[in-house]
Amino acid sequence: DAGVTQSPTHLIKTRGQQVTLRCSPKSGHDTVSWYQQALGQGPQFIFQYYEEEERQRGNFPDRFSGHQFPNYSSELNVNALLLGDSALYLCASSLDRYHEQYFGPGTRLTVT
Amino acid sequence: QQQVKQSPQSLIVQKGGIPIINCAYENTAFDYFPWYQQFPGKGPALLIAIRPDVSEKKEGRFTISFNKSAKQFSLHIMDSQPGDSATYFCAASMNTGFQKLVFGTGTRLLVSP
Numbered sequence: 001d002a003g004v005t006q007s008p009t010h011l012i013k014t015r016g017q018q019v020t021l022r023c024s025p026k027s028g029h030d031t032v033s034w035y036q037q038a039l040g041q042g043p044q045f046i047f048q049y050y051e052e053e054e055r056q057r058g059n060f061p062d063r064f065s066g067h068q069f070p071n072y073s074s075e076l077n078v079n080a081l082l083l084g085d086s087a088l089y090l091c092a093s094s095l096d097r098y099h100e101q102y103f104g105p106g107t108r109l110t111v112t
Numbered sequence: 113q114q115q116v117k118q119s120p121q122s123l124i125v126q127k128g129g130i131p132i133i134n135c136a137y138e139n140t141a142f143d144y145f146p147w148y149q150q151f152p153g154k155g156p157a158l159l160i161a162i163r164p165d166v167s168e169k170k171e172g173r174f175t176i177s178f179n180k181s182a183k184q185f186s187l188h189i190m191d192s193q194p195g196d197s198a199t200y201f202c203a204a205s206m207n208t209g210f211q212k213l214v215f216g217t218g219t220r221l222l223v224s225p
Contacts, residue, residue: 004155033211033212033213035213040218041217041218042118042201042203042215042216042217042218043156043201043213043215044215045212045213045214048211048212056212058212090155090156092155092213094211097211098211100146100158100161101158101211101213102158103148103155103156103157103158104155105153105154105155106154106155
């Protein structure tokens with residue numbers, strides 16, 4: 001049983017560019033959350049998707065947007081990249097909105 | 113009020129020792145408290161979680177102690193092993209139906225052989 005998978009593993013982008021990160025949830029899970037983890041810090045909640053809609057959002061600007069597909073996979077899009085967006089982006093999935101979240105390995109984004 | 117404060121920042125114990133990591137919160141609406149273990153280059157892995165209706169929960173060598181009145185909870189690792197060397201995060205959320213986890217800043221644990 002595959003766990004949460006994310007792609008790509010690593011990504012290097014230039015300031016001002018746009019990036020799309022992808023996540024496939026654990027089998028049977030329908031809820032996907034995205035977190036940003038800066039180096040040496042705990043993960044920070046970006047937003048959560050359930051039934052293809054953004055249900056809750058953390059303190060992140062509108063440059064961060066997402067999407068959930070009918071197969072429950074999800075994308076995180078970041079526009080107008082800043083140096084401060086360099087971080088590990090984590091996807092977590094759960095059985096539903098009420099159950100434990102399981103994290104993927106993350107995508108390491110470096111903005112130069 | 114949304115913060116979870118975690119201490120210590122780093123911890124070194126000998127094999128067989130019992131490291132203890134502490135967390136404190138302010139928001140009394142928090143009602144779910146998981147602990148995650150993270151190895152370098154990996155995502156956090158759920159270790160154990162507790163809800164406020166119990167004061168202690170054990171799973172294998174990991175124990176959570178919870179003090180609702182003090183708004184504190186802690187992780188104890190019994191008979192620690194070098195393989196336990198990792199970063200540990202406490203977290204909290206309100207079970208409103210949309211689990212937005214609020215994480216502590218992490219504790220880097222090193223278990224020496």
